[in-house]
Amino acid sequence: MLRYYSFGPGANSLKPMLALYEKELEFEHKLLNPAKFEHHSDWYKAINPRGQVPALEDNGRIITESTVICEYLEDAHPTAVKLRPADPYDVAQMRIWTKWVDEYFCWCVSTIGWERHVSKMVKSLSDAEFEDVVKKIPVPEQQVKWRRARDGFPKDLLDEEMRKIAVSVRKLDDHLADNEWLAGGVYSLADICNFSIANGMQFGFAELVNTQDTPHLMRWIEQINERPNVKRVFANVPREF
Amino acid sequence: MLRYYSFGPGANSLKPMLALYEKELEFEHKLLNPAKFEHHSDWYKAINPRGQVPALEDNGRIITESTVICEYLEDAHPTAVKLRPADPYDVAQMRIWTKWVDEYFCWCVSTIGWERHVSKMVKSLSDAEFEDVVKKIPVPEQQVKWRRARDGFPKDLLDEEMRKIAVSVRKLDDHLADNEWLAGGVYSLADICNFSIANGMQFGFAELVNTQDTPHLMRWIEQINERPNVKRVFANVPREF
Numbered sequence: 001m002l003r004y005y006s007f008g009p010g011a012n013s014l015k016p017m018l019a020l021y022e023k024e025l026e027f028e029h030k031l032l033n034p035a036k037f038e039h040h041s042d043w044y045k046a047i048n049p050r051g052q053v054p055a056l057e058d059n060g061r062i063i064t065e066s067t068v069i070c071e072y073l074e075d076a077h078p079t080a081v082k083l084r085p086a087d088p089y090d091v092a093q094m095r096i097w098t099k100w101v102d103e104y105f106c107w108c109v110s111t112i113g114w115e116r117h118v119s120k121m122v123k124s125l126s127d128a129e130f131e132d133v134v135k136k137i138p139v140p141e142q143q144v145k146w147r148r149a150r151d152g153f154p155k156d157l158l159d160e161e162m163r164k165i166a167v168s169v170r171k172l173d174d175h176l177a178d179n180e181w182l183a184g185g186v187y188s189l190a191d192i193c194n195f196s197i198a199n200g201m202q203f204g205f206a207e208l209v210n211t212q213d214t215p216h217l218m219r220w221i222e223q224i225n226e227r228p229n230v231k232r233v234f235a236n237v238p239r240e241f
Numbered sequence: 242m243l244r245y246y247s248f249g250p251g252a253n254s255l256k257p258m259l260a261l262y263e264k265e266l267e268f269e270h271k272l273l274n275p276a277k278f279e280h281h282s283d284w285y286k287a288i289n290p291r292g293q294v295p296a297l298e299d300n301g302r303i304i305t306e307s308t309v310i311c312e313y314l315e316d317a318h319p320t321a322v323k324l325r326p327a328d329p330y331d332v333a334q335m336r337i338w339t340k341w342v343d344e345y346f347c348w349c350v351s352t353i354g355w356e357r358h359v360s361k362m363v364k365s366l367s368d369a370e371f372e373d374v375v376k377k378i379p380v381p382e383q384q385v386k387w388r389r390a391r392d393g394f395p396k397d398l399l400d401e402e403m404r405k406i407a408v409s410v411r412k413l414d415d416h417l418a419d420n421e422w423l424a425g426g427v428y429s430l431a432d433i434c435n436f437s438i439a440n441g442m443q444f445g446f447a448e449l450v451n452t453q454d455t456p457h458l459m460r461w462i463e464q465i466n467e468r469p470n471v472k473r474v475f476a477n478v479p480r481e482f
Contacts, residue, residue: 067340071336075333076329102340
């Protein structure tokens, strides 16, 4: 039995969820509420000691890290629908794209998202309430991020993250100008992992992601949103708390 | 025909080289000299536009990113020697370890290595020579790193990297206390990728990596160094320029 722990269909939580839906695997979904800091609760840290979503439970065994879960689903639950290209060279190109999401693209988008959304949430807490939240966070680097969300991220950091977002958007649009999909000519985990971060930027970062400046990225975002199993994700799973 | 471009048997260049040797695959080795900035030369940027080693050429197709190359060798050149565990759950654990090297462990060790070694090299250049080097570097973040190596890395950054190195060493030693190998009970890419960064720390970071404080990490480093194909790497390929 598969059980999936996530914040719902956005960012890293969306990646394996799309894979689960595209492969039409049955799973139980445990939706955690980040506004209630459920991912830092003792019951969840017993599942992922790092206090991060998503996590997948497969017959009692836990797999963490969104990209690793995606590849695990391909390895452990092969289906007619393949989310990795057939040729090893194309798989390597796919992995360069998923690695790039994890090491570059997701971080810059995340910081701006935190500045816009998480900051408001944590600024409403008293000092004591906030310290109580922070002390339950097991990863030191995440504690720093929460403190920055409360104090305000430094301007030079925000500027640098916006520069990286512009680089990311350009890179995607340039590649998608000549390619229907990111790797190997087929819809793959490269698309799933990048889409999970890029989808919504046509609203939240409309000055960068729009039909004029990034027509190919827009085409690809729309094309993925039109897939029946992607529609099912957004229809079935609540997006926001 | 396989052709491998690297700086020799250390750090990221060592990862796929160990995989090539352990699998006993024939390959031509192109050794680049970082002190001559060969990785930023036009001929090499035609191979990897990011100007980074290692890169693998397989019948005219180029694969970059050390960890991706390691997985590619398993996918494209299966041999009797397997460097991924058999069970998909163990493969996922292996990937969490290789991902951790790429996102955390390699960076903190790299910064200190740059402070100690690259800084000396670039400080000996004139301003004009240095600017000539920097303008050939295609990745903006790498340009920043080279400038920091010349100006001196900020003290708070170096302190933070040393903290992360201590965390990394503790994490490895703790895990290796209860496990012969990092993932799935077998020697895998998890060991190869971590060893490529950890090997040599018993000398360069002897205050952290030693038989008293990290006996299990020391045991594992020695055990890998005793493998016949690992010995062949260090015997065959020059380590330092």
